[in-house]
Amino acid sequence: MPAVKGFRPYGPELDKNAEAVVLHFEEYEAFKMCDYDNLNHLAAAKLMQVSRPTFTRIYASARNKIALSMAEGRPLEIEGGEVYFESNWLQCLLCGSYFNQPHPEEVAEDCPLCGHHQIQQIEQLDFTNLQYDSL
Amino acid sequence: MKVAIASKGNTLDHLIDLQFGHCAFFVIYDKDTNELQIRSNPFKEATEQAGIRAVKWLASEGVKSLIAGDFGPKIQPLLDQMGIQLIVIRKPETSIQQIINLLKQKHHAKA
Numbered sequence: 001m002p003a004v005k006g007f008r009p010y011g012p013e014l015d016k017n018a019e020a021v022v023l024h025f026e027e028y029e030a031f032k033m034c035d036y037d038n039l040n041h042l043a044a045a046k047l048m049q050v051s052r053p054t055f056t057r058i059y060a061s062a063r064n065k066i067a068l069s070m071a072e073g074r075p076l077e078i079e080g081g082e083v084y085f086e087s088n089w090l091q092c093l094l095c096g097s098y099f100n101q102p103h104p105e106e107v108a109e110d111c112p113l114c115g116h117h118q119i120q121q122i123e124q125l126d127f128t129n130l131q132y133d134s135l
Numbered sequence: 136m137k138v139a140i141a142s143k144g145n146t147l148d149h150l151i152d153l154q155f156g157h158c159a160f161f162v163i164y165d166k167d168t169n170e171l172q173i174r175s176n177p178f179k180e181a182t183e184q185a186g187i188r189a190v191k192w193l194a195s196e197g198v199k200s201l202i203a204g205d206f207g208p209k210i211q212p213l214l215d216q217m218g219i220q221l222i223v224i225r226k227p228e229t230s231i232q233q234i235i236n237l238l239k240q241k242h243h244a245k246a
Contacts, residue, residue, distance in 0.1 A: 095237065098223040102215060112200060113222055113234070115241030 002028050006077040013073065020075040027062035028078050034059055093118040137165050139193045140234055141203035145173050147232040151224055153204030156186030162231050163198060166238060186210045194219060202234060 006020070023031075026048065033044040045055035069076040088101045092111035101108045110117050141158035143149045152158030157179055163172040177192065178185040186207045193201065200220040204227060214221055224234070 096225065098221075098225070100211075100214070100221050102218045102220050111241075112220060113202070113224070113241070114237045 002032075002078045005079070006075060007069070008075045009069075009073045011073075015073060018072065018074040020077045021065050021069040022080070023062060023065050023069075023076055023078045024080055025078065026058055027065065030055060030059040031062040031066065089122050090119045091122050092116050093120060098122070136167060136200065137163055137196070137198045138200045138202060138238060139163050139196075139198040140231055141176075141201075142173075142231050145175070147171075147235065148230055150227065151202070151204050151229045151231065151234065153227060155201065155203035155206045155210065156181070156184075156189050158203065161189075161193065162235075163193075163196065164235055164238060169239075171235070184209070187213060190214065190217070190219065 002025075006023075009018075029048060030044060033039045033047065034041065037044075039047070041055055041059065042052055044059075045052040048055060048058075050058070066076065068074065088108070089098060090101065090108055091098050092114060094116035095111060095114040097111065097113045099108075099112050108119060111119055140162045141152040141155050142160045142162050143152045143158070145160050147162070149160075152160075158176055159179060161174050161176055163174060164170075176189060178188045181188060187209055190201070190210060190213055194217055198219070200222060201214070202222045202224060204224055206221060206223065211221070
């Protein structure tokens, strides 16, 4: 997630009525991964779970918008776009059930099934490798 | 809060269904009012997107949490978007009654 919601230009020539340029979250993320984290397009595309051509298109659009904002002195707003945030997966150590935390701002304290407090964070839930236990 | 449990049959003695989208029945349990409904899954025979359609239907019934033995891979992004919780129980011999008992016990412990 970006640290701020956007950027505003300043200076004596500032046009206060200039329309903001809207940078989508996925564009921000693509730009950051390439030019701040120094990832190559293939690695960044994998992390974003899009194809490499799609990634390149998102990245090009991000750079266009950032340049537009700078060249024309327009505010830059970061918002929206086609993203969803993957929720955390946890496992209850008592009943063994797996569950996700659909609201990232809330902290999971107990198992939604049995209420036990000993829960642990797991890596992304891989449905294909889960074992069935018997009772 | 309403919880939907994928069930193999229409009584509480039936076992949890391992397939979410194609399960036979959904048992909808309201933790606040203790009310139980057993609804036949309208998408049981659907050839495509049974899971996705079932999620949308259950969400429109006010369900905030889903319990099954397994979920298809298309479900998770949708649930993250809709803010619905998934609970996966990897114990095929678990009956609906056992699950409801756990949920009740948890609810009482909290209240």
